[in-house]
Amino acid sequence: MSAVVDLLRAELGDRVDITPAALEDARADKSGHRSTGAGLAVVHAATVADVQATMRIASATGTPVVVRGAGTGLAGGANTGPGEIALSLRGMDRILDVRPDDLLAVVEPGILNASLNTQLAEHGLWWAPDPASREISTVGGNIATGAGGLLCAKYGVVRDAVLALDVVLADGRLISVGHRSVKGVTGYDLTALMIGSEGTLGVVVGATLKLRRLVPGETRTLTATFADVRAAARAAASVTASGVQPAIMELMDAASLAAVHDLLSLPAPEPGAAQLTVQTDGADAAAAQAEIAELLTAAGGTVRLAADDAEAALLWRIRRSMHPAMERLGTTLIEDVSVPRSALPRMFDEIARIEAASGLTIPTVCHAGDGNLHPNFVFDGPEVPAHVWAAADELFRAALRLGGTLTGEHGIGILKRRWLADELGDDQLALQRGIKAVFDPAGVLNPGKVFTAAD
Amino acid sequence: MSAVVDLLRAELGDRVDITPAALEDARADKSGHRSTGAGLAVVHAATVADVQATMRIASATGTPVVVRGAGTGLAGGANTGPGEIALSLRGMDRILDVRPDDLLAVVEPGILNASLNTQLAEHGLWWAPDPASREISTVGGNIATGAGGLLCAKYGVVRDAVLALDVVLADGRLISVGHRSVKGVTGYDLTALMIGSEGTLGVVVGATLKLRRLVPGETRTLTATFADVRAAARAAASVTASGVQPAIMELMDAASLAAVHDLLSLPAPEPGAAQLTVQTDGADAAAAQAEIAELLTAAGGTVRLAADDAEAALLWRIRRSMHPAMERLGTTLIEDVSVPRSALPRMFDEIARIEAASGLTIPTVCHAGDGNLHPNFVFDGPEVPAHVWAAADELFRAALRLGGTLTGEHGIGILKRRWLADELGDDQLALQRGIKAVFDPAGVLNPGKVFTAAD
Incomplete structure (x- = not known):
């Protein structure tokens, strides 16, 4: 057993876990990717003092520490590999x-x-x-x-x-x-x-x-079905431009809808059709819903208002089942580009272009209310194939050209490190590395995440 | 003329201003404080390239640069002194x-x-x-x-x-x-x-x-007068705790009210009385106003609803005249502590305690909706007297004890540098200095502001 584990054990006793199951679990998050091998130990911190003790030992011994919560990340940021301590804060939940x-x-x-x-x-x-x-x-x-x-x-x-x-x-x-x-x-x-x-x-x-x-009043939900995803994206952008503010506005393309309907044993959707699901809330939920329904109808959508909370819950279950539907099909690389809302139709054009050029299907859901898209790449085995990375590379560059970003909400982790400099530029990247060095001069805090050694 | 000014002139021509009036103007902001003497030059930047040229020359020559907008700061952050370039961005206003x-x-x-x-x-x-x-x-x-x-x-x-x-x-x-x-x-x-x-x-x-x-609908304004400032603060905290959300909720204590009424030639207010002025907006402006009126009445206030926009405008003019009213009385040190909203009554107790201990009157206005207080110290001459700093010191410590901060919105500048470590602690201060060094290794960007040389 390593000297580092001995030191941790001496201070933290049975909060230091080296069971194979724990180490295996700490290798991965929900991105479908995993580290190259097992880490040294999982520390199940119960107190701030536990965290401090772990970091003191890590600093003293130059041992990398990977902080973990529930392991639901989508960029590999909490994946723990050989020579690393996984520091779990999941137990500190008060x-x-x-x-x-x-x-x-x-x-x-x-x-x-x-x-x-x-x-x-x-x-x-x-x-x-x-x-x-x-x-x-x-x-x-x-x-x-x-x-x-x-x-x-x-x-x-x-x-x-x-x-x-x-x-x-x-x-x-x-x-x-x-x-x-x-x-x-x-x-x-x-x-x-x-x-x-x-x-x-x-x-x-x-x-x-x-x-x-808590927002007083009720919530209202509707869906609108469009002949294709570009029409749905254009309709979503028109809602934002109109000034009426949905609480939630989600877009699912045809491939996403089909996969989720299959998972949930629902009737297959119209081929090619894309769908918006929109929630309004607050005192004016009904009025806002009516206004949005009118806009979406004018944009060519077939609108259906959820009759009751049960129907609304099913509609949201469809949206929230995207990740399990993709997981069932293979290993998933879930991308996370974000663009200005007016650029949504153009971003879907770019996705169509990349699909055509690569021969891949890229099922995409989108937080259309804010312009954040999750294009999914599905493949076999643990490694992202080179042609998938090449398509993702096209996707990132398109989002940046449109004034957007590589990642709206998932982070860089290990999966997007290669593109960090493309978005930040070398000058900003050097400043970010400088900040990292101020906080972590010995490089023990999640090394190899966000930044690569070579950046 | 200095070599630095020659360099600036060579690149920037008549955008480099060394007239005594310009240099004098750049010495001060609206805090009432000024630098120890005139700076080297004022650069009136018209383009990004002008700013880049100025910074290149400053870096090459190790010359400090103080960036200025309209000079309305209240902490001395843009005051430009001997050996420094004032870089005015006021002309870049597109x-x-x-x-x-x-x-x-x-x-x-x-x-x-x-x-x-x-x-x-x-x-x-x-x-x-x-x-x-x-x-x-x-x-x-x-x-x-x-x-x-x-x-x-x-x-x-x-x-x-x-x-x-x-x-x-x-x-x-x-x-x-x-x-x-x-x-x-x-x-x-x-x-x-x-x-x-x-x-x-x-x-x-x-x-x-x-x-x-733009928020649709009208705005509504009311005032509520209370026997003393603590009652007004308690009433404001009760509005926040109730859940109804004012757009604006401002508090003026008796000394502030008296000074402003005098400035505006209005009838003198009730001695000792403090006042809340509250604006509601949006579709439910009237309903929210009615609810707030009820809360303030229950809290002992005498409520008056502004009859029309003209009366509302006068009420807001009273609040917005605080700074000129203080300026008329002498040099003003406007403090800017901020506390959690539930702590407003306790913060006013602390101010009363400090007034009693110091023998000073500390006219105070407060953004009661968010817990940000502006206690004013008025004195003669350009320098803050030691006993005023001693009272301000008490004020800062009280705000920190209540979970608040030295400065809610004015910044540290030169006037609060001495207390920076009290709020941040030495460990955080060292990190902040580390970040500063990453961005400005030569120390040419506003040196002596926020951080002191000795921190």
């Missing part, structure tokens, strides 16, 4: 404080997003970030990746929903960044810097979350 | 793009906040940050300080309203950070890092702003 009068909660990072929101609902409150994985992903993971979700256009992204963080540094010291007040501009905004930093700058061990009050 | 379909605008930094919003209104759009100085302050300055304003509780802070920035680095290179899409998590969030960095990391030469649609 809500430490809820303040309805200040619209904030203080939580540990391991709490599941859905579990947090169930408990907040008792206070009439919620935390807006709602990644599709919300039932199974942790708040800490949401913060580490800057996970977005379906509600971002109306209710904001993670950066808008975090006031303060407690962070254990690479050498085990604990700092607090941010504040409990709505406003605060003392020094650089390290809270925002930590959000989306994917375990490369420090370990988030506590978060002060900015909450919203 | 709107480069407005995209109603993507809810964004691309602007140069020198545009005035109010001017931008006048032009955006033609498109049915607005940019939410609304510092009290909005008629005279630039968007670039708003971004550099993280300026907040009155609407933050309902409509967010600057960090929530900027998608991307173009930044000239210390050595003159130009980078772009962020993206035009709603979502994006590629690498560290340098957009957020730049916001509030007070000219110490780079020069913002372009901003992609996240816009909102």
Whole structure:
């Protein structure tokens, strides 16, 4: 057994797990990709002190640490390989404080997003970030990746929903960044810097979350079916341009719809047809729904209003079943490009072009309310084939040309490192590496993630 | 004439201004404080290339550069002193793009906040940050300080309203950070890092702003008068806790009210009385106003609903006249502490305690909707007397004890440098200094601001 494991055991006892099952589990996330081999150990941290002890030992011995929540990432950011410690925060899942009068909660990072929101609902409150994985992903993971979700256009992204963080540094010291007040501009905004930093700058061990009050009134759901995906994308862009604000507006292309209908044993959809599913909420849910229905009809859609909550729930189940439907078909590379909303039709043109050129089918769902697309590549075996990477490369370049980004909400992890410089440019990349070196001079925090050694 | 000015002149010609009036003007902002003497030159940049040329010369010669907008800062952050170049971006004031379909605008930094919003209104759009100085302050300055304003509780802070920035680095290179899409998590969030960095990391030469649609419906205004400031603060906290969301909720204490009424030649207010002024907006403006009126009455307030827009305008003029009213009394040190909203009554207790202990009167206005207080110290002459700093020191410590911050929206500048470590702690301060060194290894970007040489 390694000397590092001995040191961890001496301080952390049976929180140090070296069972093959635990090590195997820590190799992968939900991206379908895994590390080249088992890590040294999984530390199941129960307290901030456990995290500090782990980081002290890691720093002293130069051992890489990969922070993990529930392992639901989609970019390989938490995959733990040979010579690395997996530091699991999943067990640190308490809500430490809820303040309805200040619209904030203080939580540990391991709490599941859905579990947090169930408990907040008792206070009439919620935390807006709602990644599709919300039932199974942790708040800490949401913060580490800057996970977005379906509600971002109306209710904001993670950066808008975090006031303060407690962070254990690479050498085990604990700092607090941010504040409990709505406003605060003392020094650089390290809270925002930590959000989306994917375990490369420090370990988030506590978060002060900015909450919203539950939206009063009902929600309404509709679907609109279009002859093809471009028509659906154009219709979605026209909703945004009109000024009416859906809470959620999701697009599924024909291949996605077909796969999900098959998974759920629903009747096969019209061939080639794409679908928008739109939720409105608040006091004017019905009026907004009527306005959107009119816009979508004018754009050539066949609109159906969900008759009741049960039908609405089925419609959302269809959307939320995309990931399991893809997983059933093979190994999936889920891409995550994001573009300005007016560019959605052009982005779907680019996807069609890439499909034609590569001979691949690229089932795509899209958070059409905010312009974030998830094109899926499905293949056999654990490795992304070169021709798939070549098609993904085309996809990334198209998104950047349209003023968008490689990743809207999944992060860079290992899967998009190669394209980091394409988006940032060499000058910005050097600054980002400089920041990394300030926080982690010894390079023990998730090395090889986000940045490659060669960048 | 200095060699640096010769170099600037050779590249920038008559954009280099060394007239005594210009140099004198660049010594001060609206804090009432000024640098120890005149700077080298004011560069009136007209283009990004001008900014790049200035920074190249500054870097090559080791000359400090102080970036300025309209000079409305309140912390001395843009004050330019001996040996320094003032780099004015005020002349770069174009709107480069407005995209109603993507809810964004691309602007140069020198545009005035109010001017931008006048032009955006033609498109049915607005940019939410609304510092009290909005008629005279630039968007670039708003971004550099993280300026907040009155609407933050309902409509967010600057960090929530900027998608991307173009930044000239210390050595003159130009980078772009962020993206035009709603979502994006590629690498560290340098957009957020730049916001509030007070000219110490780079020069913002372009901003992609996240816009909102103009809120449909009317606005409604009311005032409520309370026997004392604590009662008013308690009432404001009860409004936040109730869940009804004002657009604006402002508090003025007795000394502030008296000074403004005197300035505007209005009848003197009731001695000791404090006042809340509350605006509601949107489709439910009237209903929200009625609910707030009921809460404030129950909290002991005497409520008056503004009969019409003219009366509402007068009420807001009273609030917005605070700064001129104070300026008339002497040199003003305007503090800017921010606390969680539930702590407002306790913060006013602390102010009363500090007033009693110091023998000072501390007229205070407060963005009660978000917990940001502006206690004013008024004195004679250009220097803050020691006993005023001692009282301010007590104020800062009280805000930090309550979970708040030194500065909600004005920044650190020169006036709060001494307390930076008190809020951040030494470990975080060292990281912030490390980031500064990554961006500005030669120390030419606003040296001596935010950080002291000795921190």
